[in-house]
Amino acid sequence: MYYxxxxxxxxxxEAIFIMRETAAQFQKxxxxxxxxxxxxxxxxxxxxxxxxxxIPFALMHVDTGHNFQETLxxxxxxxxxxxxxxxxxxxxxxxxxxxxxxxxGPYASRNTIQSIxxxxxxxxxxxxxxxxxxxxxxxxxxxxxRFFSHRDEFGQWDPKNQRPELWNLFNGxxxxxxxxxxxxxxxxxxxxxxxxxxxxxxDIPNLYYSHKRKVFNRxxxxxxxxxxxxxxxxxxLVEKIVRFRTIGDMTCTGAVLSEASTLSEIVQEVASAxxxxxxxxxxxxxxxxxxxxxxxxxxx
Amino acid sequence: MNYLDMDLLRFTTAGSVDDGKSTLxxxxxxxxxxxxxxxxxxxxxxxxxxxxEYTNLALLTDGLSAEREQGITIDVAYRYFSTPKRKxxxxxxxxxxxxxxxxxxxxxxxxxxxxxxxxxNGVAEQTKRHSFIANLLGIKHIALCVNKMDLVEYKxxxxxxxxxxxxxxxxxxxxxxxxxxxxxxxxxxxxxxxxEKMDWYQGATLMHTLExxxxxxxxxxxxxxxxxxxxxxxxxxxxxxxxGYAGRIAGGIFKPGDEVMVLPSGxxxxxSSIDQAGEQVSEAFAxxxxxxxxxxxxxxxxxxxxxxxxxxxxxGQDIDLMICWLNPKKLALNGKYGLRHTSREARCVIKEVxxxxxxxxxxRNEESLxxxxxxxxxxxxxxxxxxCYDRYSRNRITGSVILVDEFTHETVGAGMIL
Ligand SMILES: Nc1nc2c(ncn2[C@@H]2O[C@H](COP(=O)(O)OP(=O)(O)O)[C@@H](O)[C@H]2O)c(=O)[nH]1
Numbered sequence: 001m002y003y004x005x006x007x008x009x010x011x012x013x014e015a016i017f018i019m020r021e022t023a024a025q026f027q028k029x030x031x032x033x034x035x036x037x038x039x040x041x042x043x044x045x046x047x048x049x050x051x052x053x054x055i056p057f058a059l060m061h062v063d064t065g066h067n068f069q070e071t072l073x074x075x076x077x078x079x080x081x082x083x084x085x086x087x088x089x090x091x092x093x094x095x096x097x098x099x100x101x102x103x104x105g106p107y108a109s110r111n112t113i114q115s116i117x118x119x120x121x122x123x124x125x126x127x128x129x130x131x132x133x134x135x136x137x138x139x140x141x142x143x144x145x146r147f148f149s150h151r152d153e154f155g156q157w158d159p160k161n162q163r164p165e166l167w168n169l170f171n172g173x174x175x176x177x178x179x180x181x182x183x184x185x186x187x188x189x190x191x192x193x194x195x196x197x198x199x200x201x202x203d204i205p206n207l208y209y210s211h212k213r214k215v216f217n218r219x220x221x222x223x224x225x226x227x228x229x230x231x232x233x234x235x236x237l238v239e240k241i242v243r244f245r246t247i248g249d250m251t252c253t254g255a256v257l258s259e260a261s262t263l264s265e266i267v268q269e270v271a272s273a274x275x276x277x278x279x280x281x282x283x284x285x286x287x288x289x290x291x292x293x294x295x296x297x298x299x300x
Numbered sequence: 301m302n303y304l305d306m307d308l309l310r311f312t313t314a315g316s317v318d319d320g321k322s323t324l325x326x327x328x329x330x331x332x333x334x335x336x337x338x339x340x341x342x343x344x345x346x347x348x349x350x351x352x353e354y355t356n357l358a359l360l361t362d363g364l365s366a367e368r369e370q371g372i373t374i375d376v377a378y379r380y381f382s383t384p385k386r387k388x389x390x391x392x393x394x395x396x397x398x399x400x401x402x403x404x405x406x407x408x409x410x411x412x413x414x415x416x417x418x419x420x421n422g423v424a425e426q427t428k429r430h431s432f433i434a435n436l437l438g439i440k441h442i443a444l445c446v447n448k449m450d451l452v453e454y455k456x457x458x459x460x461x462x463x464x465x466x467x468x469x470x471x472x473x474x475x476x477x478x479x480x481x482x483x484x485x486x487x488x489x490x491x492x493x494x495x496e497k498m499d500w501y502q503g504a505t506l507m508h509t510l511e512x513x514x515x516x517x518x519x520x521x522x523x524x525x526x527x528x529x530x531x532x533x534x535x536x537x538x539x540x541x542x543x544g545y546a547g548r549i550a551g552g553i554f555k556p557g558d559e560v561m562v563l564p565s566g567x568x569x570x571x572s573s574i575d576q577a578g579e580q581v582s583e584a585f586a587x588x589x590x591x592x593x594x595x596x597x598x599x600x601x602x603x604x605x606x607x608x609x610x611x612x613x614x615x616g617q618d619i620d621l622m623i624c625w626l627n628p629k630k631l632a633l634n635g636k637y638g639l640r641h642t643s644r645e646a647r648c649v650i651k652e653v654x655x656x657x658x659x660x661x662x663x664r665n666e667e668s669l670x671x672x673x674x675x676x677x678x679x680x681x682x683x684x685x686x687x688c689y690d691r692y693s694r695n696r697i698t699g700s701v702i703l704v705d706e707f708t709h710e711t712v713g714a715g716m717i718l
Contacts, residue, residue, distance in 0.1 A: 003521045004516040005308075005588065006304060006305060007303075007306045007307055007382075007386075010307075010587060012589075013587055013589040016548075016577075016589040017589050020529050020530040020547075024529060024530050024602055024643070047577070049577070050546075051575070051577045051591075052532070052534045052536070053532045053536075054534065054536075136380070137379075143378055143379065144375050144376065163710055164376075164402075164405045164711050166404070166405055166409075166702060166711075167696060167697065168548070169700065169701070171702060173704055186378070187378070187380070187389055189382070189387075195303045
């Protein structure tokens with residue numbers, strides 16, 4: 001008998017361990033659900049971690065108001081199917097209450113201000129730990145992120161002042177008003193996530209599979225036709241066969257031209273991809289240090 | 301490619317500043333085609349901005365902007381790549397003053413350590429220090445890479461002298477598996493591709509070594525240990541009486557029907573079933589996360605440990621540790637700290653500092669007993685509740701603790717039970 005785990009099993013086991021540890025160490029965790037594949041995988045892992053009991057925490061969706069309708073429909077079905085509790089924190093409401101101000105112009109996005117809504121939601125509900133689907137392979141600034149990531153009373157991340165994490169001993173002690181972000185998928189890569197989705201037959205929104213869609217090109221990125229972006233001169237609508245590698249707001253998620261319509265085709269496509277998934281995200285393109293800046297301010 | 305059949309190797313990299321660690325990692329990522337075009341473009345742009353002559357692969361692994369400005373890395377960063385055989389996780393630790401703390405952190409979860417030596421400098425004090433830490437942290441495999449072979453004309457004698465020196469030194473260590481590889485990270489010799497300039501070297505490339513090192517026995521599959529992490533009690537209509545003990549196997553093998561003992565209470569029962577998310581499994585071993593059901597209703601909670609009656613861990617409150625100190629505030633003799641061990645939380649008091657290890661000479665210093673940041677020493681603690689533990693050298697999971705400052709809540713010490 002060969003006592004060794006395959007890599008996906010080991011990653012799953014690690015993620016389950018982190019989720020149970022969080023449920024044990026914190027009073028009121030919450031799972032930040034974005035509707036993207038990483039948060040769908042988190043829900044799947046959570047169902048396994050606590051089976052046959054219910055997941056002992058709610059899902060919170062920071063709704064920017066700029067979502068794909070498909071994302072929202074999928075979210076509601078998932079919650080319904082597994083009897084989960086869903087909290088919606090609305091960016092529009094933060095704007096209406098004067099806590100946040102929308103960006104102006106053709107490049108406006110709600111990416112920065114969603115941090116305000118997120119922190120507001122965490123504070124309002126008294127959450128002391130929030131699961132995020134962030135992975136260390138996504139972006140340079142995330143490579144040093146911990147599984148248990150400490151946030152001060154302003155929700156800020158201090159990259160210079162993180163707690164060392166050794167073995168599988170996780171220290172969730174904190175002062176009142178502070179909280180932790182927990183990243184159970186830290187050690188997963190984009191490839192691992194797709195392979196796991198294929199292996200576990202996990203349902204994902206149709207946006208991830210190739211389909212026909214009206215899109216326009218802006219600075220090399222294909223955007224879906226949407227009511228939140230004003231097209232500039234020369235940005236013609238064309239019909240293309242596309243799919244999405246990541247799903248965020250319609251204002252910053254680029255589509256890839258792709259015929260991959262099954263999971264195994266997607267796995268193959270990801271294996272041969274020559275550009276990172278965040279390379280299709282306008283939000284990271286603003287500057288090389290963009291992600292790090294947003295993280296410090298409390299972004300996911 | 302059959303991704304369902306890959307396993308996972310975690311390794312750490314160690315070397316003095318400028319030995320070529322970043323270049324080597326960049327080379328591994330680049331030659332294994334794990335670099336994406338947009339990443340490469342970003343690096344090319346940064347290289348130009350810095351005025352580098354060629355694309356600086358070392359920039360691929362540079363993390364945060366403050367560090368990019370200072371041109372140094374200051375914390376453990378994790379990198380990922382895979383080949384059809386294995387997925388790899390690199391704990392990339394920087395080689396300057398805070399080194400010990402970072403390397404200890406990175407090494408705590410690693411199967412293997414790459415230790416870099418500059419071919420021109422040979423086995424240095426730092427090499428010994430890194431090897432000592434790898435050994436202390438229980439790493440079973442070392443790849444000693446003699447880098448910058450291009451600068452010594454790829455000479456066999458240079459490599460052999462370094463190998464001999466390292467062998468002499470490492471015989472004092474407890475590392476069973478050491479590989480010696482002459483490389484040039486800059487030009488890629490023997491990293492992923494075999495060197496044409498060193499036909500005298502018959503051994504494997506670094507990548508081949510990483511892909512083929514045997515790691516299945518790195519986990520302890522002998523002493524059965526199951527720290528209870530969480531109790532699952534759905535109390536639902538469907539599962540009215542389900543009571544599962546959730547946790548991750550820390551050692552040995554558990555099967556339905558096995559007789560188990562609960563520590564510290566000493567009560568015994570039998571395993572009725574082992575669940576893995578709704579599916580029953582016929583056996584469970586480290587590092588599987590499972591839920592164990594017992595035949596009897598016992599009072600078991602987080603922090604307890606299931607073991608086999610004929611193979612029990614130590615249970616006690618007076619414990620000897622090797623400690624690595626991680627915090628600027630020094631270790632306080634007679635001071636009290638929070639403590640974490642497996643799923644158990646306790647407090648402890650530092651009863652004695654026996655000696656400090658001089659990590660440059662590896663001698664024991666029994667005169668100066670102050671343990672500050674990056675120091676390693678032997679101490680004795682007393683805990684508020686009994687711990688169920690094994691020696692660290694026997695089991696990394698049941699043999700490790702962390703100490704937590706009771707006021708700042710920071711993790712201040714990493715302890716290995718002796
Ligand atoms: N000639 C030569 N130079 C190298 C080699 N590997 C690294 N270097 C150079 O050594 C310097 C330090 O390398 P770097 O990777 O930044 O070292 P680190 O501080 O260990 O990360 C850089 O100028 C590299 O280009 C090698 O194999 N041969």
